Amino acid sequence: MSQPLAVKTENLGRIYKIRNNRKEKQRELLALENVNLEIREGELFGLLGPNGAGKTTLIKILTTLLSPTSGQAWVAGFDVTKQPAEVRKRINMVSGGETSGYGLLTVRENLWMFAQFYGIPSPEANRRIQKLAEIVGIADRLNTKSSDLSTGLRQKMNIIRGFLTDPEVLFLDEPTLGLDVGASRDVRSFIRRWMDENPHRTLLLTTHYMVEAEELCDRVAIINQGRVLACDTPARLKQNLRHEIFFQVWVIAPRLLDDYSFLQIPGVKHFHQFPEEDSLRLEITLEEEAVLSEVINEFAAQSARILRLEKREPTLEDVFVQLVGQRMEEVENVTVSAN
């Protein structure tokens, strides 16, 4: 028997009508197009895509904050537009990179108040607050006014707010955005632990951090420009790239290398370079290993001296490059410049 679905979308679409001022003609911005997803109960599902891909729009629709302009969506079996009250009883949401919260209230009061909205009795709410605060490492700040917390600690408070109500479906929108490396690691391990505790919990996580998606998610949907390009387990997504060979090379060169010359070499699929402190880091995808010698010759032709060369396993970033033709940060840079 198949597992029940926690989230389902059918041809879901969202178009924003925007204009910067009254004189300007209204224009349409396509945020989501024909999104069809099925997330099973108990899954930790990742939506991976660059900023502006449509991840947050999808979360807003699923959490009843925004109406779709086409298609339908169900959460915990309830239609998000026709039965929003039923959906809200069963969900919770946390957005990363925010400093939301009532600054005049202490951390404990903020959390207790939200627990009341969900009908959690006070003793139980306080027990959960204490437990979660200990897990995420802010137990010593429970009586601090939230306005006195750093951005990272406020974010931890919000993460507790999301988990506090033990929702059937939890939506985490970039939960580690703005957190330092250690705090992000703590949050990721907590998320995994929370999922492992109860097989009926479902979590939809959006991220633009590949490592996060790879480390946490049972399945991942790669989304760009409002469209879902692929959806599968991280392992299977990467398996599609098993015929390609990935190299990471560090070189010292007098200037940036001429990408075009490398891409002209038959068998070179992708070539990306990233200036680092004293060197250039290159990400190169080849169709076969034999092409490497020609690549090395081209380094010599461009006066680049190889410091290190590593063959590596494909990552979700490579899957994204294969699907979109650009690395995620390149897509984000284009989006930023367009805006």
Add this chain to the structure above:
Amino acid sequence: MQKSINLRSFLTASWLGWQIESNWTDPFLFATYSIIKPVAGAAILVLMYSIVTQGNFDSPVFAYLYLGNAFYQYVPAVLTGVSWTIIDDREHYRTLKYIYTAPVNIPFYLFGRAVAKFIVGTFGVVITIAAGVLFLNVPLDWSRVDWPLFLVALFLGVLMLALGGLILAGITLMTARHSYYIGDVVAGGLFLFTGAIFPLEVLPGWLRPVGYILPITYWLELIRRSLVGAVAEAFPTFTALSNGDLLLILAGSSLVFGIASIFIFRYCDHQARERGLIDQTTNY
């Protein structure tokens, strides 16, 4: 026993509203502010009255305007209390989207957040009336107050104001930060048309209908009659109407107003979801 979503929304929001309202400064400053603000407001009016009438505080006109002005404090307090929450939660605390995604009845939540403003407004009304009775001979005889009428009128009036606040909250939901003080602006605009400080007969004939269609006008008249019945009856406004008539009009207009406000708020709420405005922040 599990509380209903409506009651839970109302009680929790009331608690939150009080925390926000009373914790913005230390208790002494809060108490001082709560006393000085209404007294200063009344003092300006008394001073103007005193200059115009050469200190004739025994005239029924004085009781009329003093009580009208005192109770009118509820109007901006409740209208702003309900509507300002949208801006406060959306722009300042950035929590509106979390309130919206929780199992919360939004109108009850907004009413709850206004309770603190109502309580602070009540301090203001009580202090203003006490000052009037003690120092300005406002003819308020506690033994002759029609308490049942007063309490029913007060309840209906506050309910009607809260529903008015709901309309403003809906409008606020669909607009940007420009509507920060929409409650105060609307209350200020209505001050002249509701018979708060002078009878409607003072207005030009073509402006009077504005006052006649506003439930606040009937509410203030009922409050005055319940507190200082004989004095209030000395004025031409509504002399043909009994207390029962006025109560019926207030109840009927509040009902119509209430139904309209619920539809308007629902429409605005729906539009805000359609247009993605629930979590918009204007950042200026």
